[in-house]
Amino acid sequence: MNELFKFIKKIWNPIGNLSRYRFRRIILQLFKYIILIILLLVIVIPIYWVFSTSLKPASEIQAWPPQWIPQPITLESYRYAFRLLPIGRFFLNSLIVTSVVIVSNIVTCSIAGYTLARKRFLGRNFIFGLILSSMMVPLHVRVIPMYLMSLKLGLENTYPGIFLPIASTGFGIFMMRQFFITLPGEVMDAARIDGCGEWGIVFRIVMPMSKGAVSSLALFALVWSFEDFLWPLIITSSTNMRPLQVGITLFLGLVVYEWGPVMATTALTITPMIIIYILLQRRFIEGITAGAVKG
Amino acid sequence: MKNRMKRIYSSIKKYHFIPITLAPALIILGAYVYYPTLFSLYLSFFKTQLYKTVEFVGLEHYLSLFHDQVFRIAFKNTLVYSVGAVSGTIVVGLGMALLLDSPLKGKDIFRSTFFMPYVIPFAAHALLWYWILDPRYGLVNHVLGFFGINPIPWLQSRSWVLPAFILMDVWKRSGFAMVLFLAGLQTIPDELYDAATVDGASEWKKFWKVTLPLLRPVTLFVVIMSLLHTLQLFVEPFLMTKGGPGQASLSVVYLIYREGFRTLNIGRSSAMAVILFLVIFIITILLIQFFDIEEIY
16 A cells, blocks of 8 residues: 555656645645636526527427527527517516616715715704615515505506605615715815806716716616516506516416426526626626625 | 896705705605505504504504414524525625635636626526426436436425525525625735734634634625525515415515415504514614624614
């Protein structure tokens, strides 16, 4: 046995010329890469699988063993999905709701954030506390009264009914306030001396100076309006008013174990988000870490 | 006339800037956060019929929920899911961050990809996994087959349904934790590690004595954000299992939804919502105490 070890040592000796330390480092690095690549595959394959399933002909989808690459590639499932449900309408609904949520969050959170950061007035801390506490109340606690109120106001199956609850958010105000506090006050004072009004300061000086924060907020608003599921589900009852993320789940009631159209619409829902993410990933990550590290 | 308008305008500009800037936000928050929260509390003390309060019953809903078998099961499921998903997310996220916190070829690709599932909307995420976890044709069982593992009836078995949900959540949200941990790791000054090296600490010891304690604020943030999310488990049981098989994947928010919008018993449903809210609130406070940090806002 000892001879064997000596033999192995001899064989390994050329590598041993590298110092033992470096050898260990290379092994460690290799090990790291193996784990990272396994993780990468675990993340990527399920997403790939959605697209691959959606492009397969119906007969291939439930083939066993599963086909990794769709052959032939066909848009059959997409056509079927569009025939079954008004997917285009779902897209339009989501687009309208999302745009309004983004614009209204940017405007309302910025002006409120500016006042809370830069103005002194009676009750400022109270109002700031009130806004912070709004972040603590999860949707499920409020959802029934919200629904009753929306019914009374005739907001069921309307766009305002869907977007109003997230048209302005405690988190957005908090984020903008935290950012505005860090801006140098001299710039605003200079603008004031030059005769710029408060609104001018907000929209022409402060917001252009905070492009990063504003675009992070826009991304958050985009994610909120796309992720929101329970509320749009409750407030829309007519198929034509469903936003995309609720609309696509209607397949589960229409088809039984027909994964083609379900995966086709899932792919359609995921794609815009992934494209936006790939284009703007830096902003996404900055926005999220700003919330945690700065508080 | 024109002059007067101008005067009114300038006085608005001067004295009403503060209320006008705060009004839109406060009106929306008032209508959709403060008022409904208080109204929920109010409703939870009433017997209701078809969205109308009928009779004041005090704490009756709360007392009956305390003994209610279904509510207890839903509560237990939610807690099991939360603990599993949060600890899984923390461990995997921290692991990813530690692996990526060194000069590495292709680091950006790994980081971007690990974060990607976080941007997938929950409904699409649930549908994606619904298909992948299919017991007969699903990809997961196919891959497990390579390792000689028999097909697992993920969503069809009482014992596998919660682990399946936990797995899904760890897959989706680990990247989020990773990004935060990476930011946290960057705030740790190198001098601390150098000092530890001089003192002869092993890598392992450095991790436990330097890295982990200094990551406490970030960890707290990740834990609270994750708990807020996981304790409100809804989309998965709603879309994938309807709380089944049996009551194995019944969650509190799903029960609130069913009681409030299907059985139309909004008083009882509100009482459940208030209980869950209190639990979330108390856990958050305890966590902040436990982690003992001042710089958390």
